[in-house]
Amino acid sequence: MDKIPILKMGDCLLVTIQVDMHDRLALTLQDDLTTQIVKHRARGVLIDISSLEMVDSFIGRMLGSIASMASLLDAQTVVVGMRPSVAITLVELGLSLEGIRTALDVEKGMTALRVAVSATKKGADAGTKV
Amino acid sequence: MQVLKSELMELRSSEDIVRVRQEVRKCAVALGFGIVDQTKLVTASSELSRNTVDYGGGGTVCIETVQNDRRAGLRLTFEDHGPGIADIEEALKDGYTSGGGMGLGLGGSKRLSHEFEIFSTLGEGTRVSIVRWK
Amino acid sequence: MASKLAEILSKKDGEILSKWLQQQSASGRKGSAAEQQVTSRKSQEFLNGLKSALAKGSVDDISGPEWTSVRDLLLELSSSRAKGGYTPTETATFVLSLKKPLFTALREESGTNAEALADAVWQTTELLDKLALLTTETYQRTREELISRQQDELLELSTPVVRLWENVLALPLIGTLDSARTQVVMQNLLDAIVETRSDFAIIDITGVPTVDTLVAQHLLKTVAAARLMGADCLISGIRPQIAQTIIHLGVDLSNVTTKATLADAFAIALRRSGQMVVKSSTEAK
Numbered sequence: 001m002d003k004i005p006i007l008k009m010g011d012c013l014l015v016t017i018q019v020d021m022h023d024r025l026a027l028t029l030q031d032d033l034t035t036q037i038v039k040h041r042a043r044g045v046l047i048d049i050s051s052l053e054m055v056d057s058f059i060g061r062m063l064g065s066i067a068s069m070a071s072l073l074d075a076q077t078v079v080v081g082m083r084p085s086v087a088i089t090l091v092e093l094g095l096s097l098e099g100i101r102t103a104l105d106v107e108k109g110m111t112a113l114r115v116a117v118s119a120t121k122k123g124a125d126a127g128t129k130v
Numbered sequence: 131m132q133v134l135k136s137e138l139m140e141l142r143s144s145e146d147i148v149r150v151r152q153e154v155r156k157c158a159v160a161l162g163f164g165i166v167d168q169t170k171l172v173t174a175s176s177e178l179s180r181n182t183v184d185y186g187g188g189g190t191v192c193i194e195t196v197q198n199d200r201r202a203g204l205r206l207t208f209e210d211h212g213p214g215i216a217d218i219e220e221a222l223k224d225g226y227t228s229g230g231g232m233g234l235g236l237g238g239s240k241r242l243s244h245e246f247e248i249f250s251t252l253g254e255g256t257r258v259s260i261v262r263w264k
Numbered sequence: 265m266a267s268k269l270a271e272i273l274s275k276k277d278g279e280i281l282s283k284w285l286q287q288q289s290a291s292g293r294k295g296s297a298a299e300q301q302v303t304s305r306k307s308q309e310f311l312n313g314l315k316s317a318l319a320k321g322s323v324d325d326i327s328g329p330e331w332t333s334v335r336d337l338l339l340e341l342s343s344s345r346a347k348g349g350y351t352p353t354e355t356a357t358f359v360l361s362l363k364k365p366l367f368t369a370l371r372e373e374s375g376t377n378a379e380a381l382a383d384a385v386w387q388t389t390e391l392l393d394k395l396a397l398l399t400t401e402t403y404q405r406t407r408e409e410l411i412s413r414q415q416d417e418l419l420e421l422s423t424p425v426v427r428l429w430e431n432v433l434a435l436p437l438i439g440t441l442d443s444a445r446t447q448v449v450m451q452n453l454l455d456a457i458v459e460t461r462s463d464f465a466i467i468d469i470t471g472v473p474t475v476d477t478l479v480a481q482h483l484l485k486t487v488a489a490a491r492l493m494g495a496d497c498l499i500s501g502i503r504p505q506i507a508q509t510i511i512h513l514g515v516d517l518s519n520v521t522t523k524a525t526l527a528d529a530f531a532i533a534l535r536r537s538g539q540m541v542v543k544s545s546t547e548a549k
Binding site: 024084086 | 144147148151165166168169170172177180224235237241
Binding site: 084087090091092103 | 454455457458461463491492494495
């Protein structure tokens with residue numbers, strides 16, 4: 001079965017979704033990412049959906065799950081490259097993708113990740129105030 | 131309305147959902163729908179296909195090219211012989227879900243379509259039909 | 265019957281033509297000298313076409329190949345009249361005013377045979393009605409195509425996306441927004457955001473006289489879509505009346521940054537993108 005490749009870029013993981021995913025592939029991706037985040041102690045995950053011609057509630061759920069799981073593992077997530085037609089449809093569908101960080105492209109996504117990662121680092125370093 | 135072309139597809143597995151999406155995209159493109167309309171159709175079909183497979187125990191979808199006196203359109207009719215929906219009004223509300231879903235399938239598909247019809251009988255099955263005009 | 269009519273048309277060609285032309289200007293539009301020349305030429309062509317179609321084809325079915333040249337002539341005539349500002353009546357009159365001269369000729373030829381005359385008149389009127397309806401349908405279609413094309417052009421002209429700064433786009437909306445237009449506008453803006461890789465888009469509605477629920481919802485959807493794509497969308501140009509309308513309509517703009525002026529919105533966009541405008545010591549005196 002085909003797998004979606006996960007690339008390592010520094011302390012971030014880059015995933016490019018290019019195929020019309022069926023459910024099993026999506027679940028496999030979630031598992032793989034979780035494993036890789038732990039393995040490489042990744043601080044950021046960038047998901048490139050610029051090739052996706054459609055995002056339905058299932059894929060939306062998947063993106064949300066990935067973001068939540070990554071966060072539990074102390075990694076930040078950014079979803080990049082959403083097409084205008086997909087964005088318009090998602091708004092109409094009523095899917096808010098709340099809590100998921102988005103950026104226009106990979107470059108801006110990496111910048112956003114840097115900002116997000118250093119913000120959490122500061123927060124972690126600050127610790128609890130007595 | 132007239133039916134100009136009709137095609138029936140099986141909906142039993144998640145691979146079928148992908149196949150239906152691709153076929154709907156193909157038909158929408160052939161009819162000359164713009165990119166946003168295409169995406170709305172494909173997305174609605176994905177939601178309803180998933181409902182049929184996950185909650186309806188599998189079923190079929192009929193993809194039809196239709197024509198009313200002024201314009202052409204695409205009609206998708208999803209049918210299953212599953213448990214049926216007890217409270218349709220409730221099911222149409224966002225956030226409602228009997229499974230682990232986000233509960234946007236029915237309401238969302240309605241919003242993405244120009245016409246939406248649903249018939250369901252407990253214990254017998256459900257039929258959902260949507261149309262998007264050019 | 266068809267051949268009888270064809271016979272009459274051959275025999276009394278000139279007479280029918282002149283009576284018809286008279287009838288056309290009496291009941292329709294007279295037109296300029298140039299227009300009259302065109303009409304006269306078209307009328308002659310029509311009569312010729314009618315003659316040969318009747319000689320070869322049936323009088324009941326005008327969809328056959330023998331009637332192609334007649335149909336084409338009427339199509340072309342109706343289309344140019346629709347574009348030329350003629351009324352539907354003036355266009356249909358072309359065919360309908362042929363009735364009187366034809367009936368007169370038929371009566372003269374039928375002599376005392378009342379039954380034959382009645383049949384001939386009925387078939388002639390049916391034929392001419394069909395042809396007249398053809399002109400009306402073509403007229404309608406042409407007008408609709410014209411209007412549709414003008415609407416598209418208007419849409420193009422009135423939704424320009426302006427690049428204010430490296431990262432900032434502005435969409436100054438002018439005029440009333442309807443559902444169709446707003447959707448096109450939405451798409452154009454989102455496409456522009458991708459093309460220019462802009463992080464910020466400002467929709468300025470200074471030039472929009474009224475905002476109703478539908479328009480407000482479309483604006484909100486555009487902002488939401490831009491956000492999903494990773495860009496920030498602000499709305500500026502909200503006049504006091506519009507602000508009131510929006511509150512009354514119960515539209516929730518709490519998640520959107522709104523400013524009274526485009527300038528204010530621009531300043532915010534700059535600030536958010538980590539830029540600022542600084543006075544240069546070398547230029548200003």
